[in-house]
Amino acid sequence: MEVTTAVRGGRTPIARRSRTRIDGWAATTILVAAAVAGPLVVLPASFVASPGALSDFAGLLPDALVATAILLVGVGAGTLVLGTGLAALVSFFDFPGRRWIEWALVLPLAMPGYVFTLFALGSAGDIGLGLATVRSSLGAIAIFTLVLYPYVYLLARAAFLSQAGDLLEAARGLGMSRGRALLRVAVPMARPAIIGGVALALMETLADFGTVNLLGMQTFTNAIYKVWFGAFDRDAALQLGTMLVTITLLLLALERFTRGRARYGQSGGRGSESVRLRGVAAVAAFAGPLLLVTLVVLAPLVQLGAWSIDSIRDGLLAPEFATAARNSLLLAGMSIALVVGVALLLAYGRRASPSRTSGAAVRVATIGYGVPGSVVAVAVIVPLGWLDHRLDDAAGVGLLLTGTVVGLFVAYTVRFLALAFQSVDTGLERVPRSLDEAARGLGSDRLDVLARVHVPLIAPALLTAGLLVFTEVMKELPATLLLRPLGGDTLAIAVWQATTESLYETAALPALLIVLVGLIPVGVLIRLSRRVAS
Amino acid sequence: MSVRLDGVQKHFGSTQAVAGVDLELGGGDLVAVLGPSGCGKTTLLRLIAGFETPDAGTIIVGGDVVAGAGVWVPPEQRRIGMVFQDYALFPHLRVSANAGFGLSRRSAGERRKLTERALALVSLQHKADRYPHELSGGERQRVALARALAPEPEIVLLDEPFSSLDATLRAGLRREVESILREAKATALLVTHDQEEALSLSDRVAVMRDGRIQQDGTPEEVYGRPTDHWVTSFLGDAEVLPGTAAGGAVECELGRFPIPADIEGDVDVVIRPESVALGQGRAPRGDRSHEGVVVAREYYGHDQLVVVELPSGRKVRSRSIGFPIWHPGDHVRVWVDGPVNALARAATDRVTR
Numbered sequence: 001m002e003v004t005t006a007v008r009g010g011r012t013p014i015a016r017r018s019r020t021r022i023d024g025w026a027a028t029t030i031l032v033a034a035a036v037a038g039p040l041v042v043l044p045a046s047f048v049a050s051p052g053a054l055s056d057f058a059g060l061l062p063d064a065l066v067a068t069a070i071l072l073v074g075v076g077a078g079t080l081v082l083g084t085g086l087a088a089l090v091s092f093f094d095f096p097g098r099r100w101i102e103w104a105l106v107l108p109l110a111m112p113g114y115v116f117t118l119f120a121l122g123s124a125g126d127i128g129l130g131l132a133t134v135r136s137s138l139g140a141i142a143i144f145t146l147v148l149y150p151y152v153y154l155l156a157r158a159a160f161l162s163q164a165g166d167l168l169e170a171a172r173g174l175g176m177s178r179g180r181a182l183l184r185v186a187v188p189m190a191r192p193a194i195i196g197g198v199a200l201a202l203m204e205t206l207a208d209f210g211t212v213n214l215l216g217m218q219t220f221t222n223a224i225y226k227v228w229f230g231a232f233d234r235d236a237a238l239q240l241g242t243m244l245v246t247i248t249l250l251l252l253a254l255e256r257f258t259r260g261r262a263r264y265g266q267s268g269g270r271g272s273e274s275v276r277l278r279g280v281a282a283v284a285a286f287a288g289p290l291l292l293v294t295l296v297v298l299a300p301l302v303q304l305g306a307w308s309i310d311s312i313r314d315g316l317l318a319p320e321f322a323t324a325a326r327n328s329l330l331l332a333g334m335s336i337a338l339v340v341g342v343a344l345l346l347a348y349g350r351r352a353s354p355s356r357t358s359g360a361a362v363r364v365a366t367i368g369y370g371v372p373g374s375v376v377a378v379a380v381i382v383p384l385g386w387l388d389h390r391l392d393d394a395a396g397v398g399l400l401l402t403g404t405v406v407g408l409f410v411a412y413t414v415r416f417l418a419l420a421f422q423s424v425d426t427g428l429e430r431v432p433r434s435l436d437e438a439a440r441g442l443g444s445d446r447l448d449v450l451a452r453v454h455v456p457l458i459a460p461a462l463l464t465a466g467l468l469v470f471t472e473v474m475k476e477l478p479a480t481l482l483l484r485p486l487g488g489d490t491l492a493i494a495v496w497q498a499t500t501e502s503l504y505e506t507a508a509l510p511a512l513l514i515v516l517v518g519l520i521p522v523g524v525l526i527r528l529s530r531r532v533a534s
Numbered sequence: 535m536s537v538r539l540d541g542v543q544k545h546f547g548s549t550q551a552v553a554g555v556d557l558e559l560g561g562g563d564l565v566a567v568l569g570p571s572g573c574g575k576t577t578l579l580r581l582i583a584g585f586e587t588p589d590a591g592t593i594i595v596g597g598d599v600v601a602g603a604g605v606w607v608p609p610e611q612r613r614i615g616m617v618f619q620d621y622a623l624f625p626h627l628r629v630s631a632n633a634g635f636g637l638s639r640r641s642a643g644e645r646r647k648l649t650e651r652a653l654a655l656v657s658l659q660h661k662a663d664r665y666p667h668e669l670s671g672g673e674r675q676r677v678a679l680a681r682a683l684a685p686e687p688e689i690v691l692l693d694e695p696f697s698s699l700d701a702t703l704r705a706g707l708r709r710e711v712e713s714i715l716r717e718a719k720a721t722a723l724l725v726t727h728d729q730e731e732a733l734s735l736s737d738r739v740a741v742m743r744d745g746r747i748q749q750d751g752t753p754e755e756v757y758g759r760p761t762d763h764w765v766t767s768f769l770g771d772a773e774v775l776p777g778t779a780a781g782g783a784v785e786c787e788l789g790r791f792p793i794p795a796d797i798e799g800d801v802d803v804v805i806r807p808e809s810v811a812l813g814q815g816r817a818p819r820g821d822r823s824h825e826g827v828v829v830a831r832e833y834y835g836h837d838q839l840v841v842v843e844l845p846s847g848r849k850v851r852s853r854s855i856g857f858p859i860w861h862p863g864d865h866v867r868v869w870v871d872g873p874v875n876a877l878a879r880a881a882t883d884r885v886t887r
Contacts, residue, residue: 434622437585440609441616442636443685448610452635456626 025352025446026361032346033361036368036414042382043245043375046238053235057227063218064240068247070137071144071212071219072202078145079201083152084194086289088182091160094274095282101289102157103526108296109150110518112475114210114496115511116147119300121214122307122504135215143215144205146296151204152197159193160186178275192259199255206248207372209478210496220244221374221478228378228482238382241375248370301515307508316505318498320489324510328491331405331480332473335412336466342413343420343465347428348454351436352446362421369418373411374478380410381483404485411479416472420465427461428454467521475514536560536688536721537582542591542602544577551577553745554591559689559723559738564715566724566732569742570768575725578742579691582723583616584609596688615682615690615720619697621674623666629653629677630662636685652684656714671699672707679711683718690715692724696731708735729769733757741765757806758873766804766877773810773850777803777876784876787846789822791874801876809872810852812840812860823869826850828860842868 046053054061090102117134120143124134133139163186171181187194209221220240227237277285311317318324346365350358368376384401391397401407431454439449455462477492484493491510498507537559544552551574559565567575580586582593584600584607592602595614600607615636623632634649653659656676666674675695682690695711696704712735715722726732732739733753740750749761760766763774777786782795786803788810813823826842829849833856840852840860850868860866 432620432622434618434620435624437583437609438616438618438622438681439624439635440585441583441612441614442681443610443639444635445608445610448638452638453624453626457624 023353025349026355026358029346029349029353029358029361029365032342032349033365036342036417037364039376039380039383039410039414040367040371042379043238043242046235046242050235053233054239056231056233057223057236060218060223060226060240061243064220064223064243067137067212067217067219068206071140071205071217072251074137074141075144075148075205076198076202078141079149079152080194080198082145083149083197083201084156084187084190086149086292087153087156087160087190088186089285089289091157092182092186092274093277093285095277095285097286101286103530104293105153105289106150106522106526107293107519108147109525110515110522111147111297111300112210112477112492112514112518113143113147113204113208114214114477114492114499115304115475115515116143116296116300117211117214118495118499118504118507118511119303121499121502122507123303137217140212140215140217143211144201144208146292148201148204151200152194155193155197155200156190159190163189195255195258199251202251203248203370206244206251207374207478209372209374209481210492214496214499220247221372224374224378225478225482234378234382237378241372241378244375245371248372252370297515301512304508304512304515307505308512311505311508314505316503317509318494318506321494321510323487324489324491324494325513327488328474328513331408331412331490332470335409335416335473336469338409339413339416339420339469340424340462340465343417343424344450344455344462346417346421347425348450351428351433366418366421368414369416371415372478373415373476373480374482376411376415377407377479377482380407380414384410405488407483408480408485408488411483412469412473412476415476415479416469419468419472423461423465423468424458427458431457464521464524467524471518471521474517536563536596537723538594539578539582540592540594540602542578542581542593543589544574544581544586545589550574550745552581552588555742555745555747557740557747557750560721562716562719562721563738564712564722564724564736565738565740566726566736567740567742567747568726568729568732568768571727573742574745575727575742576693579616579693579723579725582689583614583691584612613685613688615685615687617675617678617682617690617692617695619694621666621678621698623674623677623681625666627665628662629658629664629666629669632666632677633662633680633684635681648684648686652680655683655718656680672703672710675699675707675711676714679714683714683720688721690720690722692722694726695724696726696728704731711735733769741768743768759875760804761877763802763804763877766875771807771851771853773805773807775803775805775848775850776879777801779876784874787844787848788824788850788868788870791870793874793876797876797878800879802879804875804877805850805870806872807839807851807853809870809874810842810850811869811871812842812852812854813867813869814858814864823867826866826868828862828864828866830862831860842866844868 086105090098090105120134120139121131124131167189168181168185171185172178176184207221209225212219213222213225220243224237224240224244227233227240346362350362371379381402384407388399388401391400435453435457436449439453440446444452475492477496480490481493481496484490489497491514494510495507495514498504537557539555539557542552542555543550553574555578567578569575577586581588581601582595587606588601590602593600595612598607599605600612624635627635630649630653633652634645637645637648640648650659653662656679658673658676658680661669661673666677669677679690692711696707699707708731724732724736736753738751739753739756741748741756743764749756749765756765757769760769766772775786775788777784777800779785779793779797779799779801782792784791784793784797784801784803788805791803812826824844826844828840829843830841832839835856837853838856838860840854841849842852843849852868
């Protein structure tokens, strides 16, 4: 009695849900999306509200466009060459200390641009560089390239490692030298990853305020700051912000476009046998990256440490240092609960009530990561200010939202929700759907399931998300600068403020703390990747 | 009665997964829903559990309407235990916490007592402190069963509970699961595509096809007296011979057999191969046996399938123990020794296998 009808497993029951019922969870995702992305609507709306606002600042726009273009081209080329080159070096060649170098090259991720700028400005004289050399387009390009190349490096390296070794061997069999094979086969095959990395680096460049401000580059973020604090012209700031976001979107569109329809699917496996370097080549392969990491991470840490000691000894520490440190820790700590909590609601809401609507809500809610912090700041203040005045009129409670940290928390949520969501959602996706159903069948409602099943199961993902949010808020500068309440200075602002006044020793200790905190998630990232690799 | 379904329907897009199902079970019944993959049986289970909403019809659990007629009771309030295909044990909880998961609203003492009882039922008290990944496949299944039974549900639903187990383990575990369910006096609905499993495990088998229950009866009924050709061939091999029915008997090439009196005229006579007996030498059973020549033989160890050609040229299969050994060309006597079924003639309605 053998009847061949069995097709075991392969069912995806939840995906079959047909009706779109707007239940509480779907409504939650929509609400989060509206609250998080809603403020961004004021950006384009500013052109309608006040079409001529920018004409008062006619000089700013051409400067901003030119400075931005120079930066994008320079940083794009710099990170492309440096990131891809280093990735190729550790992927296709072997030399003593390679495993160590492979991960050391990620460390610059922990170095915020403005902290490195502080180091560069403060020690330029010691190595015979004029301040004018640092405060130039070339200086800015160099600084951005040095702190942002890891994006390209990480993505290119992952792509190289996933390439099938036999493709390179095939190229060599067709008579190409090893170097040519790398350039003609390996690099083009990794092109989507490399361009994706460059796009990330350029997004960070566009979003940066601290570095360009300290170096006197007249980019968009700097112009927004001037218009906001110099002239208090809200609409002009919003319009500049809209243009900056447009450039970011164009960049992302360009990245999609160059990726095109090509699919570079590879049949996995460790890449080709790496070439063992010997003699001078091996020494250079080890010393070069080491020198780079020393320059970008080690030297600044040592210098900042020395300055910190000086500042404490000589009483140069700003009196507000303790307050700033406390503010930073409080803001970053409370942001963990807020941003990770919202991310969890969003991710679980979509899981509990999967539909086109909740999927769209998630995409909308995570849009803020592409929006620079200064733009988020000017965008959230409009609806918050409006709400504030309504509340004040109704209850006479004074300005509750804009004059306090509430505005900051809203801005952090808009800006970093995507970061936390990514991590939380990846964790949730690993939990089989049948666990949800098993728990519900046993009498647990959705919230109970979340608390008793999902949260314990995805605790590591929640922790990672919290860590990322914590360090991002710690080093966040432009949004904090624009939205902080009186007396609400943070470590990042302390660094920036002291550096603008050339008080490098005063800036050193807060900067050191920011970098040290930033090293934690980089360390976690390295450990996680190592575990995956082994 | 624990569960009743009235005219339940469910479609996904243009696919009618469940097309009007009526089903009733209760009082410690162990019912199997048997059907090929894609017949809607898993959807039926998920409708009862509350993971899907029916488009039409009503579902009643423990006397209360839980779906239909404007009522919707979420799964957590239905008092239903479910055993999933992959068991869906909570990996972060020990065996005891898994088994007691559905008892969170009870007092601590009661929770401990019921958890212990459930684990004792599946004989896993000694593994109460283990984590699911430290258990064997069979033990995991027993934990899933204990977890579903602990809150004393109205009904336990089992979704292909043996399909992720090694074939050699299955037979033993079936017996074990059956005795656990019997001991717990649980009403259970089991979904499977495995005929052997359905027939050997349950009191009743509901055969499902294209979203409908084709036949609902005891294992003996659905196997021995299937109501149509599709159920006949889905449940096992069958020989179909043309015959004529009249007055409570049917006449065909292999003889005359009693059938229910309400069938008359030209019919298909359905005989399972194990009811076709072979012998040699002096005709056993006198004139009730017929001549035949062996034309092929498939040997399976525990049995053999012998193809015999009758004088008319029609070939019939005979399943018997692996002895005596027949060879092509052997002249044999053929007779029927077992139940015979008669169906209204429908030449085209054959399942493709």
